[in-house]
Amino acid sequence: MVRKLTAAAALATLAASCAPETQTPVKVRALVLSSNGTYEPQEVELKTVKDIVTLEGQVVRLLGGANVRLDSNDPELQVATTEEALERALVKDEGRPVTASYITDAQGVLWPADFHTWNLVTTYYNLERAWDYFRTIAEVRAADLPQTKAYYFPDFVLADLDDKPQRDNALYFAPTSSFLVLPFDQVQSAPLAINASVLTHEYAHLVFNRLAYSGRTLPEAITTWSATGGIATPGLNVLKSLDEGLADFHAYVASCQSSFGCNTRVLATSFEGKPVDDRDLTNPRNCMTRDLRSQLTDTNFATFSGREYQVGTILATALFKASRTAADRQVLARAVTAAYSDTSVDKPGLAQRTREHLNDQSKFTLGLAMRTLVQHLPSGNIELKQAVCTQLATHLQIPIDELVGGKDDCPASTTVNSSCESINP
Numbered sequence: 001m002v003r004k005l006t007a008a009a010a011l012a013t014l015a016a017s018c019a020p021e022t023q024t025p026v027k028v029r030a031l032v033l034s035s036n037g038t039y040e041p042q043e044v045e046l047k048t049v050k051d052i053v054t055l056e057g058q059v060v061r062l063l064g065g066a067n068v069r070l071d072s073n074d075p076e077l078q079v080a081t082t083e084e085a086l087e088r089a090l091v092k093d094e095g096r097p098v099t100a101s102y103i104t105d106a107q108g109v110l111w112p113a114d115f116h117t118w119n120l121v122t123t124y125y126n127l128e129r130a131w132d133y134f135r136t137i138a139e140v141r142a143a144d145l146p147q148t149k150a151y152y153f154p155d156f157v158l159a160d161l162d163d164k165p166q167r168d169n170a171l172y173f174a175p176t177s178s179f180l181v182l183p184f185d186q187v188q189s190a191p192l193a194i195n196a197s198v199l200t201h202e203y204a205h206l207v208f209n210r211l212a213y214s215g216r217t218l219p220e221a222i223t224t225w226s227a228t229g230g231i232a233t234p235g236l237n238v239l240k241s242l243d244e245g246l247a248d249f250h251a252y253v254a255s256c257q258s259s260f261g262c263n264t265r266v267l268a269t270s271f272e273g274k275p276v277d278d279r280d281l282t283n284p285r286n287c288m289t290r291d292l293r294s295q296l297t298d299t300n301f302a303t304f305s306g307r308e309y310q311v312g313t314i315l316a317t318a319l320f321k322a323s324r325t326a327a328d329r330q331v332l333a334r335a336v337t338a339a340y341s342d343t344s345v346d347k348p349g350l351a352q353r354t355r356e357h358l359n360d361q362s363k364f365t366l367g368l369a370m371r372t373l374v375q376h377l378p379s380g381n382i383e384l385k386q387a388v389c390t391q392l393a394t395h396l397q398i399p400i401d402e403l404v405g406g407k408d409d410c411p412a413s414t415t416v417n418s419s420c421e422s423i424n425p
């Protein structure tokens with residue numbers, strides 16, 4: 001009898017470990033960066049997961065075994081004229097729901113039972129934290145943050161670059177409106193999906209796409225401004241720089257909620273050395289130079305590509321330096337996302353500004369983009385506005401007359417400080 005009972009109990013435990021019932025929040029262990037800078041299995045709560053085995057919830061739906069291929073010679077891609085057809089042409093196989101497995105401890109907390117479950121749970125957790133940051137701190141409407149597919153360890157081929165599947169990356173891929181968590185190869189430290197700052201940066205691209213690009217997989221400004229036949233693409237270069245820089249700023253602000261604390265080094269723990277330092281918001285070299293500015297305004301994106309991170313880091317540095325308290329960071333993060341799209345006549349958002357200058361991208365300057373951002377700061381918060389204007393003028397070297405003048409613009413008293421060498425006459 002005793003033996004029977006034990007067997008029955010063991011079976012029950014086994015069943016529970018295969019398919020625990022999902023009641024939110026789910027207490028689970030994930031790999032989280034602790035205050036001493038190491039990743040540790042920490043007990044966390046997943047608040048939005050609907051199925052803990054397939055890791056599907058309000059924020060993402062994880063799919064394994066997908067095949068995504070971008071090949072400009074692909075006949076299916078060449079005839080794709082709608083966004084749906086484009087997605088179908090790129091996603092050769094959507095894969096299937098993942099299967100996570102757990103061991104339940106005495107307190108009812110689920111412990112991932114294998115490596116992939118650790119990676120999957122941490123991916124869900126990091127994307128849920130990013131979603132939560134945008135909902136609560138940046139105040140983006142829930143309707144603008146829909147459930148998104150996340151292809152886990154897909155075969156992702158960019159055939160024009162390389163026939164081998166891409167590795168060592170986690171990205172938001174706008175053409176398929178999905179996240180891609182790629183297998184790792186060279187990255188010896190923290191895989192990118194475990195790096196909360198990297199996933200928040202990627203989630204920020206989704207938000208930028210939803211608001212500044214109206215959720216389009218082929219944003220109008222990008223397709224129109226790319227088609228210049230090789231001549232300079234100043235508007236496109238600015239737009240891409242904004243997307244990268246603001247993503248780093250959001251990743252920084254979101255990190256201040258974490259147990260590690262505010263993280264100015266988005267790539268730290270996954271990479272080392274120069275790439276990490278180049279993106280560090282405390283790097284004293286984060287200043288616009290004459291060379292970078294002429295690249296921004298005078299080159300085609302094909303040439304400029306890669307430098308959007310440099311301009312972006314300088315922008316993120318300016319915002320970081322302007323907002324040193326939790327309250328200021330929140331006000332600024334809200335202003336930034338509010339500036340993505342605003343249909344009001346007196347202070348249009350970035351989406352509206354790009355549309356306005358669709359036929360002449362040279363009018364969509366860094367100065368105009370920054371004025372758009374400044375206009376969305378609450379007018380009562382004079383000190384923060386002043387700080388943002390000073391840092392933008394200093395680090396991005398935007399001529400002050402491009403930032404001042406209107407009711408909600410930078411105050412006329414805006415000056416630069418001595419953090420950067422002046423490149424303006």
Ligand SMILES: [Zn+2]
Pocket residue numbers: 201205243244247
């Ligand atoms: Zn990015």
